[in-house]
Amino acid sequence: MAITLILRAFWLAVGQVADPRFRRVLMIGVGLALVLLVGVSAGFVWFIDWLTGEDNWLPILGEVTWLDDLFSWGAAFLLMFLSIFLMIPVASAITSMFLDNVADAVEAEHYPHLPPASHVPFGDALRDTVNFMGVLIGVNILALALYVFFAPLAPLIFWTVNGFLLGREYFTLAAIRRVGRAQAKRLRRRHMVTIWAAGVLMAIPLSVPVLNLIIPIMGAATFTHLFHQLVSDPHAGGLQHPQR
Secondary structure, three states, X not given: OHHHHHHHHHHHHHOOOXXXXXXXXXXXXXXXXXXXXXXXXHHHHHHHHXXXXXXXXXXXXXXXXXXXHHHHHHHXXXXXXXXXXXXXXXXHHHHHHXXXXXXXXXXXXXXOOOOXXXXXXXXXXXXXXXXXXXXXXXXXXXXHHHHHHOHHHHHHHHHHHHHHHHHHHHHHHHHHHHHHHHHHHHHHHHXXXXXXXXXXXXXXXXOOOOHHHOHHHHHHHHHHHHHHHHHHOHXXXXXXXXXX
16 A cells, blocks of 8 residues: 555656646756755865875885876766765755745646645754754764675665655655644654655665656655645545645
8 A cells, every 4th residue: 555655656746747847846956966966076076186186105106196186086986976875965955945846836736726835934944954964964874884784785774774764854844834843743653654665765766876866856746745645545644635
């Protein structure tokens, strides 16, 4: 049942890609993700280049001038790999900024009978984003030990841990607009398994370069649909598309 709801929500999100309102936010999200990743990459390469300098001295070889180029190219390739991990906090930031726009487009298309949602104040949204990014970074740093000791299972650990965190954040953001923070937390606890599974479904493509650029916005749309499907379920506590 949970997988059916998740897949239905995802395909509804995919089906709206042609919507001009949806496509505009998608393009802005992809562009912003690229800018953030390129900016971080350029800053990191510059730092490595500054750290190594143009001329270096090595035992036996003596003075060498190519070491900084080697480190710079190595840093660039390293960042291509690290972009898999960088996209997790980037996805969180993008979703927090654009979820209202995505959710408005989704609800206008699929739930036109609903009254306008109560948008989260910018200050609250910024605070939530900063707090969540701190949790994401901290948890992933702690998880590095698991990645080392259980290397063959590292992808599964990465998807499971980040799927839980992303599902928790995305669902909460989608739900707050309609039912408020307290009720959003109650719904999240009640449907945690479904939300976790949906988060894992989002975390997997976030680890695929290029594809991960569109996932933050698609995830925002998917969780908007998932929220409405869960509150329409009689087992969700009798809620019927509530207004905040």
